[in-house]
Amino acid sequence: MERRCLRCGKPLKGRSDKKFCNDDCRTDYHNDRRRAREKELRAVNRILSNNWKILSAQLREGRRDVPAGDLSARNFNFDIYTASRLLFPGRRIYWCYNCSYRISRTGIVHIRESACQNNAYL
Numbered sequence: 001m002e003r004r005c006l007r008c009g010k011p012l013k014g015r016s017d018k019k020f021c022n023d024d025c026r027t028d029y030h031n032d033r034r035r036a037r038e039k040e041l042r043a044v045n046r047i048l049s050n051n052w053k054i055l056s057a058q059l060r061e062g063r064r065d066v067p068a069g070d071l072s073a074r075n076f077n078f079d080i081y082t083a084s085r086l087l088f089p090g091r092r093i094y095w096c097y098n099c100s101y102r103i104s105r106t107g108i109v110h111i112r113e114s115a116c117q118n119n120a121y122l
């Protein structure tokens with residue numbers, strides 16, 4: 001089977017472990033991969049930042065028990081968080097940096113400030 005450059009697809013000649021046709025293709029390939037990883041990381045960080053701003057604003061305003069729909073209306077993303085822990089079946093706590101929250105069966109999000117994810121909560 002003919003081996004091809006991972007970057008440009010040209011046929012490779014020479015050593016059997018060669019992956020690129022030249023140094024430019026090798027450099028471009030790795031730069032593209034790094035840029036893609038950084039782009040993905042920035043997207044996750046944007047979501048975390050937005051979630052943290054929403055949670056912090058709720059706490060600042062003294063709103064510790066908020067309908068999930070109110071957070072969703074502010075574009076809170078429930079799929080992205082910095083940590084989570086299952087306390088017992090049916091009760092999971094999520095963290096977004098120093099804000100923790102759990103979602104009750106009735107759809108109320110109970111928000112607390114919680115510096116350490118290992119501390120007991122609620």
Ligand SMILES: [Zn+2]
Binds near residue numbers: 008009020025
């Ligand atoms: Zn190439």
